[in-house]
Each structure stands twice: as structure tokens, then as C-alpha cells.
Amino acid sequence: MLAFIKNAFKKDQLILLASGLAATFFIALIYNQHPHFLQLLNLKIYDQYLKEYHQPVATHVPVIIDIDEKSLAEIGQWPWPRYQVAKLMKYSQAYGAVSVASDIIFSEPDRTSPITVQDSFKKELGLDFKYSGLPAAYQDNDVLLGANLKTGPFVLGMNFIPTITSDSVRALNRGCFVKPAKIAVHSTKDAISMYDALPTAEAAICPLPVLAKSVKHTGFITTFPDPDSVYRRVPLLYVWHRKLYPSLAMAALMQATGVENITIRMRSQGVESIRFNKTIIPTDKNGRILINYRGPTGKFEYFSASDILKKRLPMGALQGKIAFIGTSASGLKDMRATPLDPSYPGVEVHATLIDNILSRQFLVLPDWATGMEFMGLILAGITTTLLLMWARATWMIVPLVGMAFAMFAGSAYLYKEQGYFISPLYSYLTLAVNFTLLTLIKFWREENAKKFIHGAFAHYLAPSVIGQIMDDPDSLTLEGQEKDITIQFSDVRSFTSLSEKLSPTQVTNLLHDYLTPMTRIITNHDGTLDKFIGDAVMAFWNAPLDVENHQECALNAALAQQIKLEELNELFLHKYGFTIAVGIGIHSGPVRVGNMGSADLFDYTLIGDNVNLASRLEGLTKYYGQKLIVSQTIKDACGDNYYFRILDNVRVKGKKLPVTIYTAYPLEQAKSRMEELELYEKAHAAYLNQNFNEAKALFVELQQKNVEPLLYDLYIERCELLIQNPPDNDWDGVFVHKTK
Incomplete structure (x- = not known):
């Protein structure tokens, strides 16, 4: 048998035959496993059939x-x-x-x-x-x-x-x-x-x-x-x-x-x-x-x-x-x-x-659907392989497109006329994989591989598509405007582990008890509630209506939320047996605000890098042990009405430029802690000036006050590391966060 195959086919054809059969066998194995992402794709094909061929109400009963x-x-x-x-x-x-x-x-x-x-x-x-x-x-x-x-x-x-x-x-x-x-x-x-x-x-x-x-x-x-x-x-x-x-x-x-x-x-x-x-x-x-x-x-x-x-x-x-x-x-x-x-x-x-x-108008996944889909992928694989063995890929486009159309037409006919859903997904996948694989092999054997790959990539990465969108932004169906917006993200710490202690009804009640007053605080401070993301809240200021001093309004709302949370925690401790902690991040900058989504379903929201930065600041509250973190833009806009305590110069995940982050206190609260805060400023200045021994000693002194141990422990650990491994002369004190 092997001798007959060798005599019947040339070497190039044998390579194509073996590759095509191997690819078909591989798709057959995938079909047997039916991975999750292909299940989802199969469901979308089913949805498309239903959208295309659904029938009107039949009985009116x-x-x-x-x-x-x-x-x-x-x-x-x-x-x-x-x-x-x-x-x-x-x-x-x-x-x-x-x-x-x-x-x-x-x-x-x-x-x-x-x-x-x-x-x-x-x-x-x-x-x-x-x-x-x-x-x-x-x-x-x-x-x-x-x-x-x-x-x-x-x-x-x-x-x-x-x-x-x-x-x-x-x-x-x-x-x-x-x-x-x-x-x-x-x-x-x-x-x-x-x-x-x-x-x-x-x-x-x-x-x-x-x-x-x-x-x-x-x-x-x-x-x-x-x-x-x-x-x-x-x-x-x-x-x-x-x-x-x-x-x-x-x-x-x-x-x-x-x-x-x-x-x-x-x-x-x-x-x-x-x-x-x-x-x-x-x-x-x-x-x-x-x-x-x-x-x-x-x-x-x-x-x-x-x-x-x-x-x-x-x-x-x-x-x-x-x-x-x-x-x-x-x-x-x-x-x-x-x-x-x-x-x-x-x-x-x-x-x-x-x-x-x-x-009696039913949709059915018949028992024989699996066998037919399997035979379809085998037939598609063998047919594609045999055709490409004897013909150039460019000549095969018409028959392969015809075969693809025939598979779709047969599947669509069974669905439309009989209510049977026979998915052409794996037949298409086999056809596409075999055509692509065998075509690449033929190019590889007939032409210079590097030129082919370079040319193919150059074709796929043509910048004209992006240029067309930039030249004609009106082609986009969704409208909006660029505007300077203040964004606030807040999130309950370790909510998943806390909710495991409660029944579903209690979790719902807890969220209601927490989110209701927080939402009212936001709206009372002229904010716009964007969305609830589980236990997290996203809000923004200065849209859709202009808000004067929107950065200060957002900061006032965050400080009011902290005060309200202290009251709520007394209730939560009595009602649920625990208290909750919340981290808040605030940033201000230009974003795109307007109706975002699809043509059929959209939401008034905002997108942009500054939105992501606000979210990152909220995530950093866990790392620095703070209830509130704000950016430099908030500090610059709010002036001397608050006490801003510098936390760090950081480069958050997903951003190249460093950001200076702060936490903020009302002036009265800052006065009651002025000795500690001034000592911290002195320690942080020593840290930035690379006087790490002096900075460590000051942070240790702060640590003994047991006010914010996580922040002080963090800097003590950094100082010890930098004492052992002194930085270069161009060290700028920026800390890189590699996680969100």
C-alpha cells in the first residue's frame, strides 16, 4: 500500500496529503472535545439562524x-x-x-x-x-x-x-x-x-x-x-x-x-x-x-x-x-x-x-446531528486536501467558496424547513484550516518563506483602515464629546469573602444598605452615577451638565462617603457581624463622554485613558492601606482647601508616564494629626533624596505610632532594600506597579 501511494503521488503531493489529513484529524479531535470558545461560537451561529429565519407568532393563543x-x-x-x-x-x-x-x-x-x-x-x-x-x-x-x-x-x-x-x-x-x-x-x-x-x-x-x-x-x-x-x-x-x-x-x-x-x-x-x-x-x-x-x-x-x-x-x-x-x-x-x-x-x-x-413549530438538535457534523468536517477536509494537491490555491477559490456556500445552504435549509440545527462550524473550520495550511505549505515550497511572511504581515497590518476612521470620524454611529471630567471609583474590600458568610438575601440587603446612601451622597454633590459593578461604584462629575469646581465636588463626596461608612459599619456589625472597608480613587482629565454601546442598546458613559487611571488609583488603595487616593490633577484643582499627603510617585499598570498620588484630609482633621503628617513629609523627602537610613529611622518612628502601619511598613521595606541595593544616580523615586 505504501509503495502504491509513493508511486501514485509526487513528494510535494504526499506532503500536502499528509498535512491535510493530519489537519482534518486534528479538527476531528477538537470536535470531540468541543472546547468552550467553540461552543460559544456555535451558539452565535444558532442565534444568527434564529435572527434570520424566525417565524411570527403562530397561534395568538x-x-x-x-x-x-x-x-x-x-x-x-x-x-x-x-x-x-x-x-x-x-x-x-x-x-x-x-x-x-x-x-x-x-x-x-x-x-x-x-x-x-x-x-x-x-x-x-x-x-x-x-x-x-x-x-x-x-x-x-x-x-x-x-x-x-x-x-x-x-x-x-x-x-x-x-x-x-x-x-x-x-x-x-x-x-x-x-x-x-x-x-x-x-x-x-x-x-x-x-x-x-x-x-x-x-x-x-x-x-x-x-x-x-x-x-x-x-x-x-x-x-x-x-x-x-x-x-x-x-x-x-x-x-x-x-x-x-x-x-x-x-x-x-x-x-x-x-x-x-x-x-x-x-x-x-x-x-x-x-x-x-x-x-x-x-x-x-x-x-x-x-x-x-x-x-x-x-x-x-x-x-x-x-x-x-x-x-x-x-x-x-x-x-x-x-x-x-x-x-x-x-x-x-x-x-x-x-x-x-x-x-x-x-x-x-x-x-x-x-x-x-x-x-408544533419546534427547533431540534437531532440525534444524528453529531454524526452529520462529523461527516461534514471529514468530507470538507478530504475534499479540500485533494483539490489543493493538484491545483493552485488561486484556482481553488471558486470551488471552495461554492462548497462553503453549499454547506451553509444545506444547514440553513434544514433549519428553516425542518427546524433542525446542524452546525456548519466545524466543516468551515476544517475547510479554512486545510486551505490555509496547505496554501502556506505550497507557498513555502515554491517561494522564499521570509518574503512571503513579510509580505503577508505587511498586507494584514496595513494602516489605511485606522487612517480612514481618523479622516472620517462621522462614520461612527455613536455620538459623544471630549470633556474634562472628574471620575470616582469605589470598591468594597474583600466583598467576595465577606458575602460567603451571608445568604443571598442578606448579600442583597447588605448591598442595598451600602449602595443607597453612597449613591445619594454622589448625587447630592452634583455627581452622575455611571454604573454599579457588583459592589463597586463608578461615578463622574461635569457631565452631562457642567459642574463648577467638579474636582472639589468629587473630593467632598468621597470624604462624605468615608464619614457615612463609619455610621453604616455600626449597623453592619450589629446586623451581619462584621464591618466593611472601602477604597476610593479619584482622577480628573479629558475623556470621551456620551452614548456608548451598540446601535440597538447603549448607555451614557465615558471612556478614555483617564477613566482607566481613576480605576487604577482605586485599586492602589489596598496596596497603600488608604481609604482614598487622588491624582495630581485633583490636588492642583482643589488648592489649599484640603491637606494633601503625598503617597508615592508611581507608574501604574498600562501607563508609561509616572503619576504622583496623594490622599486627602479635611483641614480640621489634618490639624489634629499635624505632628505625624509633618514627620511623614520629612521622612518621604529623605526617601526621595536617597537618604534611606534617615528615611527608615523616621518611618520606624512613625510605625511605632501604629496609625497607618501598612504605609509605613511599605516604606521601611523599600528603604531596607535600597540600602542593600543602592539605586543609580538617575533614580527618580518612581515605583512601578505591575498589577492592577
């Missing part, structure tokens, strides 16, 4: 009852009393809805119930009063809602918690009276248990018992995004305590159709499909269905909750509809990123699933 801004203005702020919820559901039924499902979980008692208000006044204020003329049925709003739930086609929502560790969260399992689904299982001989395949919960957030016992169906709203934080699929069933529970969409559909049984088909890999009535729903091995989104937000019909409560709709407006109660009001809505909309209401996901199931 699901609708949204929206607790919108108009409803809040007319009915009152949320949460509404449960009797209002009862009215909303009953009126929706009266308008003809065959199923009314709540995307809102009623897991806590209604605080506005007369009996609850009565108990609260008695316990908290010592006032014991009775209601006069109030029927017993209206004493408890939850009981009233429960009584109404028994009389209609109503479905309540719940939420599953897959993994828990806190005992406080485990208490959520208690008193849950939701009803499991009736499941029939069809299994092949080698099938695994459905309990091993379906997602499993350790805890649940359930409706109140008086509510859960009053409805026939309850559905979960639990779902999780793909690795890129985009929601593409949802589970239809969840396992909890060895029982199965349907999703909210499935529960609403069961309520509307009267179908009680769900059939699940199991195989060796997991779930094959889920059958509802006569509809077979294709799922992945974990019982999740790909959501065939119909478009961005607003594709389903919305009805304002206030219009229903005020009876403004024509009779029969919801006839035959499956209605989901959700909210689009600011601060209440549950937004999720989807392939078609970065801010998609979660309630529309349930409506989309109903539309998919009723229309």
Missing part, C-alpha cells in the same frame, strides 16, 4: 396581562393587595381566558390584610383595635385570593433552587403544597432513570399553602442561561423529592386543555421527548426544549392590568386565550437576554413556549 406603569399609576404601587390580584384573575376569566397563569410567586403573606395590619399594630405599637362591619371573608386577603382561585382556571408560579447550603434556605422546603404532575414513562431497555436525567431541585420557593391548595396546577419559572448568559432553552419538567413538576407554560397548557397526563420517553442518553396530548415535544437529554423565539419584545398581545380591573376591554377580549400575568414596570420586570433581544421579558418566554407547542 398566549397573551400577556401586564402590570405596567399605567397600572401602577391607576391601581397603586406593587405589591397590590391580594384582593386586587383576585379581581384581576376573576375579571380575566370573565373576559374569556381559559387559563390564567401568574409569573409572580406569592410566597409571603399579604401585609395589607386587615388581620395582618391589626396584628402588626398590636405587636409593634401596642394598639389593640377591631374592625367594624368588615365581613369575616375579607379579614385575610390571602384567604380571599385562595377562595377565588378555587373557582377558575388559575395557575400559580413557583421557583426551584437546584443547590443550597444555608439552613435558612433549607426552610423553604417546609410547607410547600404544590401538586406534582402525573407522568407516564416509556423507556428503552438501556434507558437511564428519569430522576438522573431531569434537572433536580433541593429546595423550592412555593406559593402560600392557602393559595397552593386552591389551584389545580402550579408551574415552575426556573430556568438557566447558556454559558454566554443567553437564554435559549428551558426545562419542561423538574424533579423534587422524587416527584415531577411541570413548567409554568406546561401547567397553563394543562389547565387550558384539561389534559392531566404527560408522557416522557427515556433512552440510554437521557430524555428523548416529552408528549403532551398528541404533541411530541423534542427535548435534549435533560428534558429541555429550545425556545423558538418569535422576535424581540412585544410580539405577543399585551393587555394592561388596569384596563382589565377597570373593565375597559370589550366582552370576550380574552376568549380562548391563555393569559400570563407579568410586569413591564420599571424595577419589577424580569429581563433576560435572548438571541433576538438583549432585554426580553421573562413572561414572554412562557407565552413563546405555549405558541411553540400549540403550533
Whole structure:
């Protein structure tokens, strides 16, 4: 065989054949491993198909009852009393809805119930009063809602918690009276248990018992995004305590159709499909269905909750509809990123699933997709190799482009016409890798390698693209302006380790207790809040409106934040058992400020090197043990209104020029520490003058005061190092920070 191959092919062709087959084998190994970055790329291809070929709403059966801004203005702020919820559901039924499902979980008692208000006044204020003329049925709003739930086609929502560790969260399992689904299982001989395949919960957030016992169906709203934080699929069933529970969409559909049984088909890999009535729903091995989104937000019909409560709709407006109660009001809505909309209401996901199931328009990753994708990459690799063995690369562009188009057209046809997603990614990758590799080999063997590489790099690094953007800045779609801005970054020290001691609810409360007063301080000092980055805060001054003395305003805000934090820490120590420390960095300089982002979604913010420098200054607070670090621009702008204590001359990561950094004190505070501060200035001056023995002695004296040990320890260590290794004559005292 080897002799035949040697006789049939020339040496150059053998090299190309071996290289092409090796490259194809390598791509096949990558396909078997399916690395994370290629998974993400595959998901983006899927998203592009969905954007290109998504279909409009097919059934118009699901609708949204929206607790919108108009409803809040007319009915009152949320949460509404449960009797209002009862009215909303009953009126929706009266308008003809065959199923009314709540995307809102009623897991806590209604605080506005007369009996609850009565108990609260008695316990908290010592006032014991009775209601006069109030029927017993209206004493408890939850009981009233429960009584109404028994009389209609109503479905309540719940939420599953897959993994828990806190005992406080485990208490959520208690008193849950939701009803499991009736499941029939069809299994092949080698099938695994459905309990091993379906997602499993350790805890649940359930409706109140008086509510859960009053409805026939309850559905979960639990779902999780793909690795890129985009929601593409949802589970239809969840396992909890060895029982199965349907999703909210499935529960609403069961309520509307009267179908009680769900059939699940199991195989060796997991779930094959889920059958509802006569509809077979294709799922992945974990019982999740790909959501065939119909478009961005607003594709389903919305009805304002206030219009229903005020009876403004024509009779029969919801006839035959499956209605989901959700909210689009600011601060209440549950937004999720989807392939078609970065801010998609979660309630529309349930409506989309109903539309998919009723229309039987499913998207599927079929069992044979893996085999077809694998054969596609093998075919692409072999074909590309054989073509390039006998022809020049330039002659192969047309047939290879044709082959690439054919792969895309076939994949797109299966998606558009059959709903099957067969990714052409690895076929394209094989084609591209083989074409590139074999073309480079042919160039290497036919021409001078150095000239080729130099020419290729010169081509790829042509400066004309940058020049075009600089010559025509109006070609950019996003607008903004260059302006002198003061930027402040603040961050809670070691927040991750602190949050590990708390439950998720406590972490949320802690952030609320901290961020609320800090935000008010910023806005009260004429600042603009840019964003929250977890526990970090970014703010700026002098935009969008001009702020006089904006550097001083920012510094005053930082000093006020420090004072406020001392008050908050007393609360935190009592409430959470610990205090927090915050570092603040402030810098001023020209930046680009305006609407930044994409053409569809943008934010008013700022970018520029000075923004990065402000962030670096905040990061340095940990290194120097300071609560506040400011730049030279802040010191120059604020003049003699504060005492500025020089900390260092540094070159931060990512910058070439050194920066002088300071911390700042109010003058009254500085006067109380003047002896220490003057001694520090003397020590720092000795350090800069390379009198390291004198500087060390002074820093040791400061260290004994035990006021700021981290800063003094830092300089003692530097002095000792420089005494042992004296610097060159051109030493400028600049310290280089290699980390952020």
C-alpha cells in the first residue's frame, strides 16, 4: 500500500496529503472535545439562524396581562393587595381566558390584610383595635385570593433552587403544597432513570399553602442561561423529592386543555421527548426544549392590568386565550437576554413556549446531528486536501467558496424547513484550516518563506483602515464629546469573602444598605452615577451638565462617603457581624463622554485613558492601606482647601508616564494629626533624596505610632532594600506597579 501511494503521488503531493489529513484529524479531535470558545461560537451561529429565519407568532393563543406603569399609576404601587390580584384573575376569566397563569410567586403573606395590619399594630405599637362591619371573608386577603382561585382556571408560579447550603434556605422546603404532575414513562431497555436525567431541585420557593391548595396546577419559572448568559432553552419538567413538576407554560397548557397526563420517553442518553396530548415535544437529554423565539419584545398581545380591573376591554377580549400575568414596570420586570433581544421579558418566554407547542413549530438538535457534523468536517477536509494537491490555491477559490456556500445552504435549509440545527462550524473550520495550511505549505515550497511572511504581515497590518476612521470620524454611529471630567471609583474590600458568610438575601440587603446612601451622597454633590459593578461604584462629575469646581465636588463626596461608612459599619456589625472597608480613587482629565454601546442598546458613559487611571488609583488603595487616593490633577484643582499627603510617585499598570498620588484630609482633621503628617513629609523627602537610613529611622518612628502601619511598613521595606541595593544616580523615586 505504501509503495502504491509513493508511486501514485509526487513528494510535494504526499506532503500536502499528509498535512491535510493530519489537519482534518486534528479538527476531528477538537470536535470531540468541543472546547468552550467553540461552543460559544456555535451558539452565535444558532442565534444568527434564529435572527434570520424566525417565524411570527403562530397561534395568538398566549397573551400577556401586564402590570405596567399605567397600572401602577391607576391601581397603586406593587405589591397590590391580594384582593386586587383576585379581581384581576376573576375579571380575566370573565373576559374569556381559559387559563390564567401568574409569573409572580406569592410566597409571603399579604401585609395589607386587615388581620395582618391589626396584628402588626398590636405587636409593634401596642394598639389593640377591631374592625367594624368588615365581613369575616375579607379579614385575610390571602384567604380571599385562595377562595377565588378555587373557582377558575388559575395557575400559580413557583421557583426551584437546584443547590443550597444555608439552613435558612433549607426552610423553604417546609410547607410547600404544590401538586406534582402525573407522568407516564416509556423507556428503552438501556434507558437511564428519569430522576438522573431531569434537572433536580433541593429546595423550592412555593406559593402560600392557602393559595397552593386552591389551584389545580402550579408551574415552575426556573430556568438557566447558556454559558454566554443567553437564554435559549428551558426545562419542561423538574424533579423534587422524587416527584415531577411541570413548567409554568406546561401547567397553563394543562389547565387550558384539561389534559392531566404527560408522557416522557427515556433512552440510554437521557430524555428523548416529552408528549403532551398528541404533541411530541423534542427535548435534549435533560428534558429541555429550545425556545423558538418569535422576535424581540412585544410580539405577543399585551393587555394592561388596569384596563382589565377597570373593565375597559370589550366582552370576550380574552376568549380562548391563555393569559400570563407579568410586569413591564420599571424595577419589577424580569429581563433576560435572548438571541433576538438583549432585554426580553421573562413572561414572554412562557407565552413563546405555549405558541411553540400549540403550533408544533419546534427547533431540534437531532440525534444524528453529531454524526452529520462529523461527516461534514471529514468530507470538507478530504475534499479540500485533494483539490489543493493538484491545483493552485488561486484556482481553488471558486470551488471552495461554492462548497462553503453549499454547506451553509444545506444547514440553513434544514433549519428553516425542518427546524433542525446542524452546525456548519466545524466543516468551515476544517475547510479554512486545510486551505490555509496547505496554501502556506505550497507557498513555502515554491517561494522564499521570509518574503512571503513579510509580505503577508505587511498586507494584514496595513494602516489605511485606522487612517480612514481618523479622516472620517462621522462614520461612527455613536455620538459623544471630549470633556474634562472628574471620575470616582469605589470598591468594597474583600466583598467576595465577606458575602460567603451571608445568604443571598442578606448579600442583597447588605448591598442595598451600602449602595443607597453612597449613591445619594454622589448625587447630592452634583455627581452622575455611571454604573454599579457588583459592589463597586463608578461615578463622574461635569457631565452631562457642567459642574463648577467638579474636582472639589468629587473630593467632598468621597470624604462624605468615608464619614457615612463609619455610621453604616455600626449597623453592619450589629446586623451581619462584621464591618466593611472601602477604597476610593479619584482622577480628573479629558475623556470621551456620551452614548456608548451598540446601535440597538447603549448607555451614557465615558471612556478614555483617564477613566482607566481613576480605576487604577482605586485599586492602589489596598496596596497603600488608604481609604482614598487622588491624582495630581485633583490636588492642583482643589488648592489649599484640603491637606494633601503625598503617597508615592508611581507608574501604574498600562501607563508609561509616572503619576504622583496623594490622599486627602479635611483641614480640621489634618490639624489634629499635624505632628505625624509633618514627620511623614520629612521622612518621604529623605526617601526621595536617597537618604534611606534617615528615611527608615523616621518611618520606624512613625510605625511605632501604629496609625497607618501598612504605609509605613511599605516604606521601611523599600528603604531596607535600597540600602542593600543602592539605586543609580538617575533614580527618580518612581515605583512601578505591575498589577492592577
